[in-house]
Amino acid sequence: MIDLEKTGKRIASLRKEQGYTGEQLAERLQVSPQAVSKWENAKCLPETAILPALAEALHCSIDSLLSPRELFILEAVYTDGETQIPVTPFVNALVRDNALNIYINEMFLGVSIESSRLKILTIKYQTPDGVYFCYALQNENLILDQESTGHAGGREFELLGAYYGNETEYSSVMHKMEHYEYFRWDQIPVNHESFPSNSASDDINLWRIDAAASQGADQPAGEGPCPGGGKLPSCGIDFGEHG
Secondary structure, eight states: OHHHHHHHHHHHHHHHHOOOOOHHHHHHHHHHHHHHHHHHHTOOOGGGGGHHHHHHHSSOOOOHHHOOOOOOEEEEEESSOEEEOOHHHHHHHBBTTTEEEEOOOOOHHHHHSSSSOOEEEEEEEETTTTTEEEETTTTSSEEEEEEEEEEEOSSSSEEEEEEESSSSSSEHHHEEEEEEHTTTEEEEEOEEEEEEOOOOOOOOEEEETTTTTTTTOOOOOSEEEESSSTTTTOOOOEOOOOO
16 A cells, blocks of 8 residues: 555655755646645645656656655666666665665676776665665675665765775775865865875776766766866866865
8 A cells, every 4th residue: 555654755855856846846747836745745646647757857766656665776877987887777676675785796787897997886765764875886785774874965066985096906085085175175186196005097986976966976087177087197186166
């Protein structure tokens, strides 16, 4: 049986996460603001004919709106920062008893990215408390349940993780990034002096949430100003107004 209260909370949470007011969502769906209010306050369910458009507007599945489950994987992407492979249906199907416990590697996920860059699985998920973001590196376990509270987003720019190196030899440089952020550097040179490491690699991998993307992402290496990642010798990380 469909739980009106849970469904209403999900609609409200996802609407806010997408940045809609009740009136804006109503306008997109061509319904009255009162209808949206009734859904969110557990007065009634959306009509069946509205559900596909509602799910599309909220970037979720119909099942994630109506199911009694309390942990939903809204988006799962396996990436090295240059190639992105969506694996949402596969990962969501692995949720058991409102919990997820998986080991991240390509054989398990059934995908392959041909590069030496560090790989990561980014997750956007929903619990009764809201919508959150998290990630796990290759060859790590990812564990979630209905009580998990990851990064909620909402800030203009939030750095989740920073690593220097490649898939076989890398180290976290979050402490360095936090140092640069604290002193509000506008640009950081990407080199071994800025990020001391034993790695021979010249890649830095950043995973972030920003207001525009609202999702975790690894930024690929490149040349010139790099908002999220860099490659030696000439590239810097330019934070722009996010510094």
